[in-house]
Amino acid sequence: MILIVSALQLEAEPFIARNRMKRVLTRKSLQLFKGGSAMLAVCGSGPVGVAVAVSEIMSFAGVNPDRDLIANIGMAGGRPPLAPGDIAVCNKIACSFTGRTLYPEMLISHPFKEGALESFGKPVHGGVCGLDLADMEGAFFWEAASFYLPASRIHCIKVVSDAFEPESVSRKLGASLMKNAAATIYDWLEAAAEALLPDDVKSALDERQMRALDEVCVSLHLTFAMKSRLEALCKKANARSMDFLPILREEALIRAEGKKEGKLRYEKLIQRFVQ
Amino acid sequence: MKNLSKGSFNKLFSHIYVEKKASCHPKAKEILSRFPSSQVILIEHYKDVFCRRGQNFTLQKKSPKLILAVRSSKFIYAGSDMCDSFGNSNFVCSSQIMNCLYDCEYCYLRGMYSSANIVVFVNIEDTFSEVLKILPAYICVSYDSDLLAFEGLAGFVREWLEFCERNPKATIEIRTKGGSLSSIENCKPIPNAMLAWTLSPEPIASKFERGAPSLERRLAQMRRALDAGWKVRLCVDPVLKLNGWREMYGQLAKECKMAVKLTELLGVSVGAFRANSGYFKKMCGLQPDSEIFAYIDGYSSGEAVRYSDEEEIVKYVSELFEIP
Numbered sequence: 392m393i394l395i396v397s398a399l400q401l402e403a404e405p406f407i408a409r410n411r412m413k414r415v416l417t418r419k420s421l422q423l424f425k426g427g428s429a430m431l432a433v434c435g436s437g438p439v440g441v442a443v444a445v446s447e448i449m450s451f452a453g454v455n456p457d458r459d460l461i462a463n464i465g466m467a468g469g470r471p472p473l474a475p476g477d478i479a480v481c482n483k484i485a486c487s488f489t490g491r492t493l494y495p496e497m498l499i500s501h502p503f504k505e506g507a508l509e510s511f512g513k514p515v516h517g518g519v520c521g522l523d524l525a526d527m528e529g530a531f532f533w534e535a536a537s538f539y540l541p542a543s544r545i546h547c548i549k550v551v552s553d554a555f556e557p558e559s560v561s562r563k564l565g566a567s568l569m570k571n572a573a574a575t576i577y578d579w580l581e582a583a584a585e586a587l588l589p590d591d592v593k594s595a596l597d598e599r600q601m602r603a604l605d606e607v608c609v610s611l612h613l614t615f616a617m618k619s620r621l622e623a624l625c626k627k628a629n630a631r632s633m634d635f636l637p638i639l640r641e642e643a644l645i646r647a648e649g650k651k652e653g654k655l656r657y658e659k660l661i662q663r664f665v666q
Numbered sequence: 667m668k669n670l671s672k673g674s675f676n677k678l679f680s681h682i683y684v685e686k687k688a689s690c691h692p693k694a695k696e697i698l699s700r701f702p703s704s705q706v707i708l709i710e711h712y713k714d715v716f717c718r719r720g721q722n723f724t725l726q727k728k729s730p731k732l733i734l735a736v737r738s739s740k741f742i743y744a745g746s747d748m749c750d751s752f753g754n755s756n757f758v759c760s761s762q763i764m765n766c767l768y769d770c771e772y773c774y775l776r777g778m779y780s781s782a783n784i785v786v787f788v789n790i791e792d793t794f795s796e797v798l799k800i801l802p803a804y805i806c807v808s809y810d811s812d813l814l815a816f817e818g819l820a821g822f823v824r825e826w827l828e829f830c831e832r833n834p835k836a837t838i839e840i841r842t843k844g845g846s847l848s849s850i851e852n853c854k855p856i857p858n859a860m861l862a863w864t865l866s867p868e869p870i871a872s873k874f875e876r877g878a879p880s881l882e883r884r885l886a887q888m889r890r891a892l893d894a895g896w897k898v899r900l901c902v903d904p905v906l907k908l909n910g911w912r913e914m915y916g917q918l919a920k921e922c923k924m925a926v927k928l929t930e931l932l933g934v935s936v937g938a939f940r941a942n943s944g945y946f947k948k949m950c951g952l953q954p955d956s957e958i959f960a961y962i963d964g965y966s967s968g969e970a971v972r973y974s975d976e977e978e979i980v981k982y983v984s985e986l987f988e989i990p
Binding site for chain 2: 507537542543587592593624626629631665
């Protein structure tokens with residue numbers, strides 16, 4: 392699932408429209424939208440809102456750290472050579488409150504520009520920001536998101552709206568900049584999510600093997616710990632391309648008289664895997 | 667954009683993180699000049715990037731970044747008990763580069779570091795100053811990386827050789843899987859520097875040593891090094907116990923003997939796979955379906971992880987490489 396957190400409605404609108412998202416009415420405290428395989432939260436400007444929104448969207452989505460991806464997408468002031476309309480992926484994020492600097496993973500290739508972002512608690516002008524980009528959410532978003540997801544699945548993407556003159560950005564201009572950028576950003580997020588999918592684990596047990604394992608557990612009266620060890624051995628046997636299904640089936644055929652007999656047979660069974 | 671499909675990772679060293687205090691160092695400038703299209707990001711300390719939380723070693727291996735830093739302490743450290751000191755009393759290691767270009771599935775670096783990014787400490791002159799204080803010493807300069815594989819990037823092997831030429835009491839071992847001997851072709855072989863090639867049977871090299879040169883190439887490079895007058899050691903370490911390992915290592919011995927006379931070598935070192943238990947746990951987590959780790963059942967925390975029949979394995983392989 393692709394999760395998006397944006398500060399303003401006008402920043403979120405193109406993504407809501409593209410994915411035909413619907414408002415999640417059960418969440419009154421936050422504007423939360425869902426559609427297809429995407430979810431979006433509108434958090435309002437500033438650090439507290441974005442941290443709450445990240446927490447809320449993560450818990451509502453039941454985030455999967457191996458498959459899901461989250462992005463903060465919104466407008467930011469930018470220093471030349473960044474110009475209004477440019478899309479920039481943040482490769483360094485500084486927090487003006489804490490003085491901490493974060494370094495996002497730059498694993499996936501992209502067609503955008505890159506820049507270092509500094510996040511402030513209020514709108515800032517030219518002289519204050521020493522980096523390429525300035526906003527009011529990025530660093531706080533990143534810190535909050537990193538509680539839930541690995542660094543490779545957290546992205547901060549900014550659309551340059553002005554050259555550190557926030558009052559010069561009208562609603563109309565902001566909406567237009569975001570609309571122009573949204574499709575490219577979303578397509579890239581989808582491609583990144585696909586690229587980051589984990590490889591299949593070849594040692595995982597298939598249905599027949601799981602069934603045979605369950606039958607052995609019943610036959611030998613195995614405890615949870617014993618079953619876990621046997622399952623781990625079966626996975627290792629898979630990695631070694633050992634055909635252990637006949638061994639399990641043979642063992643499952645005769646039910647042990649009691650726990651003592653089960654334990655003895657279990658120890659012998661283990662030896663067949665370790666050899 | 668839609669064709670940005672799976673596998674669209676950034677290229678090697680697409681981003682280079684440079685410590686502010688390293689940025690003025692000539693070595694850093696030299697390295698940066700080799701990557702004009704890389705994004706350069708200034709950082710305060712290499713650990714800000716290298717030790718971040720939430721890193722994924724396996725993913726980072728698909729797109730490793732370079733970190734240029736200045737080492738301020740621990741220039742050298744005592745050699746591990748798990749490594750062979752070859753009878754040398756003052757056995758130390760130096761780690762001018764952390765992490766490796768290759769991605770060997772059994773490598774302890776996967777358990778030792780939380781990041782697959784590569785740290786190059788540009789101030790090798792400070793390492794030399796520290797080494798001077800402890801001479802005579804046997805220094806393994808290429809354990810936490812493959813220094814020869816990085817020679818085209820960092821040029822540290824050449825600098826070590828020049829150091830050893832000036833300081834005969836320093837003996838160095840440069841361990842490598844590398845196929846890039848040409849990068850030190852102009853260097854004169856010296857008696858107190860040896861090249862040590864790590865060899866694995868071809869089926870193992872091609873399956874588990876991703877990115878490393880083939881066995882054939884390694885043997886060819888060894889041959890060239892011997893012909894050029896270098897002292898060469900052969901390391902069959904780690905020996906991996908897999909299906910058909912006896913045949914595979916038998917074949918390896920045959921191929922080695924065809925490429926070089928064992929009497930020409932400084933020695934053959936053999937060691938079975940072993941690892942610190944903490945590292946091993948992390949390595950298994952990174953590769954839960956690893957065939958290599960599937961042959962190790964159970965280990966105690968705090969103890970080294972070893973094959974239960976380690977002695978027999980080492981004896982068997984050592985005999986294959988015995989000089990008649």
